[in-house]
Amino acid sequence: MRLRSSGIAATAGAAVLLAGITGCTSSATGQQEPSGQRKIGIDLPRDDSDFWKAYERYLRADITEQSVRTLPITNSQGGAEQLRANLEGFQRAHAKAVVMAPQATQNIEGLDALLLRGVSVISVDTEPEHGSVYMVVRANNVEYGVKACRFLGKQLKGKGKVAELQGALSSINAYDRSRGFATCMKNEFPGIQVIELATDWEGDIASAKLRTTLAANPDLGGIYLQAGGVFLQPTLALLQQKGLLRPAGQPGHIAIVSNDGIPQELDAIRRGDIDATVSQPADLYAKYALFYAQAGAEGKTFRPGPTDHQSSIISLPNGLEDQLPAPLVTKDNVDDKALWGNTVGR
Template identity: 50%
Template sequence: MAGRTVRNSGRITPRAIRATAVAACAALALTACGSTKDSAGSGNDAGDGKGNGKVGVILPLLTSPFWQSYNDYVPKMAESEKVDALKTVNSNSDPSQQITDINNQLNQGVQGLVVAPLDSAAISAGLDQAERKGVPVVAVDVAPEKGKVAMVVRANNVAYGEQACEFLGDQVKTGKVVQIMGDLASVNGRDRSEAFRTCVKEKYPDLKVLEIPAKWESDTAASKLDTLLNSNPDIKGIYMQAGGVYLAPTLQTLKSKGMLKKAGEKGHISIVSNDGIPQEFDAIRKGEIDATVSQPADAYAKYGMYYIKAAMQGKTFKPGPTDHDSVIVKLPNGLLEDQLPAPLVTKDNVDDPKLWGNTVK
């Protein structure tokens, strides 16, 4: 997940959704070819057999620049992949609303769904509904814990945490570093947090990790960072797991305390982020932060459309290299995940025109 803001809607909670969800069916069989150069599978009742049915696209939120960019890419990539995608639906950071959104799309007769799950476990209720109607689903950004999807389109979030750890470890040899974590109800938050923590312990034992559980909430990140800095004014590094929601509050908090020093200046706090949004690139150029891992919003949209079209045509895939510099892996729960490239961006390559963050305004 690239970041979200939680609100209390009074609707069914994710815990209640999990409690009532029907047990997930078996994962997609691995019966076809090993890359995106695919062949027809055994067929699928959804769609017209040519991948021409209408596709619903469900967003987790639109309060993050990352998801705003993804939303902008969706119609462009749908057109390029010749997918008839309906107007996107925003679940507004509410996992229970996301299940309602899935059911609403199914009731409108969509023949395919591309969903970016808010909660890795709760989403299974919506996946079960889609499976009962014979509608294939592609998950983007977050891998479901259970339920059936044709493909998970995602980057390696463990690598995010490891890259952030190694960057900070090389910059900060000893002392305190902070990781501002995402929502641990999301596999993304768990993967990034544990990978960073484990990497520091194994490779940089002279670093002490302080943690802020922020649930992808900008206000929570700002408040908890402010409190932490009051008692730990000697921190030397920060890892933000989602620049889309944590960049502005982190920089503002540091600035308010007179702790925002540019790279190369005495007292500079090394900062590495995740997302690859234009705002992070600008902050790197200004020396306010040092690096970010570019999460591929453009490729998420492109291959979300690619795989849902393939699924509607009855095609299936198996683990192995793809023809777009990624690899399909089989997850422990049996689902397939196309792990897309997510490069580290520093001052050395921040102006690379191939980075999606340099192609949007």
Template identity: 60%
Template sequence: MKPRTARVFAAVAAAGLLTAAATACNRDGSDGGGKPSIGIDLPRADSDFWNAYADYIKADVKAGGLNTQPVSNSQNDVTKLISNVQVMEQTGAEAVVMAPQDTGAITSTLDRLAKKKIPVVSVDTRPDKGEVYMVVRADNKAYGTKSCEYLGKQLGGKGKVAELQGDLTSINGRERSEAFAACMKKRFPRIRVFELPTNWDGAVASSKLQTLLSQHRDLNGVYMQAGGVFLQPTLSLLRQKALLKPAGAEGHITVISNDGIPQEFAAIRKGEIDATISQPADLYSKYALHYAQAAAEGKTFEPGPTDHHSEIVKIPGGLEDQLPAPLVTKENVDDQELWGNSVDKKK
């Protein structure tokens, strides 16, 4: 496999060979109607969460009558993301919406877009460096802290917990992991945490968890940093090992997840997992498109409270709208205000 730098440059070079004629045949975006052209890249299609986000994007673009280029999907590959964005540049994008999964490898692309005065809205992930018009995400440190606090209380401050970490090259994976570790060390020092990096890969998570369970049969907690990719592999493994006991039963392994997808809600209702933190896929789509449209029209924003119950904060290279992400348990899992209870209605 080529080093990341070589692969990135190769992708840029390949994208540079594309012509407008070659890309025009694939244009299936909405009718312009005089509105600015917006390029959108989806980050992956192997996650229930991101597939829900894709459904919201499709519905919101249609409802808003936006002028969008053909939506691309970089499939968790930064080289594809770079290529896709370069096509957007060549075909007249006036703003770009992306969700880079490798937040350290997108800097040169952001720098190039900034020089061309093409504003960028980054969804869910905050690039490590580079200029962005707005980042639309929730507070990922709060995800780690809330998950730690919930597990710690449920386990009575002692036990063994497996942490299925995301990609640690991603700011989301890092922030959730760092916050979870800091909270556990400070508040629940009698809980032993086994950190399992997975690169947001469900198969890797399952394999590592299986190895851990063979060594520590008394594991009594799991923190899944992304239910969209970890939920089904984890439940299948626990079921296979006869460890999927309902909440409240002897031997139940307490599980908290992050995402808020319908499948997690169903698992909470069945007692298979205990909680999740609802990452707002609906609001990610709504406000990513809102800010992209505003950016292309030359509008500006300032730090402070918003009219949609969030807070815009200043970050290096731009602004970030930190959207609310509530804890969901059996007590509130049927709340119809949660996007996971209404996502099917958007299709």
């Protein structure tokens, strides 16, 4: 498998970088440690999603390419308690920065303890709702929902029913996507009925609830998948089983918009099985997670404003967030080589 080169050391950097404090720091042995050798702890969130598998591949490739010194990489498998234990392990190992992607954002313990020890915390894709962070590397998830809403609304010409396969509403991502979708539908397409299906990010739950919804609503005209990496395969399998998987443009086609931008979604758009996806930048998540981890380990600071990589840093109550671009992908741009889903695993 060939991954795109990130080249963080040469090209990555926020235009809003304020200052670098690049002196030495004490290592675990008490000796002075060069800034380039400061240790970074990395926790992966899960390995049951094609999106997060792609993120891990990009991350490991970037670590190798840049010779980044990391502690042994952990995987919290979506569990808050396991994440807490992993963070404590990084603290004991004297990490200077930690990269994580918590799946349950309402209850994350240990962040302030890391802050007190001078550890910079970078949260990828999700925004912790308690505890301080150095930087969140994320896209605007409310806009994910808005983009899906507007696409489906136009496909259905403002009338009909759509099913929304939501993630775990304890996650700020599912909450934001649901909020963006619901607000947009209410304000812009009041003639469309939204059937909300909470799934806890589980494909089998999504499939079971969608099966029941289809039985009760044979006139369902659209589906919004909040995570293609988890929901795409079970959704398409169910529609195929029920004889409802008809290509876009043909009578009876159920319009589908997804989130993630994995290769499987792009292939499904080409086949006409689904109509669109919002490409969540797995490659940029990995690239800038490492960039900010290294910057944090060196004591550099940032402020809100535009960056030099087509994003904007915004203020949060508990830190900063770099909002990376996430384009809508349709049949018109599905072959764009700039999409990470067209390069990973190809």
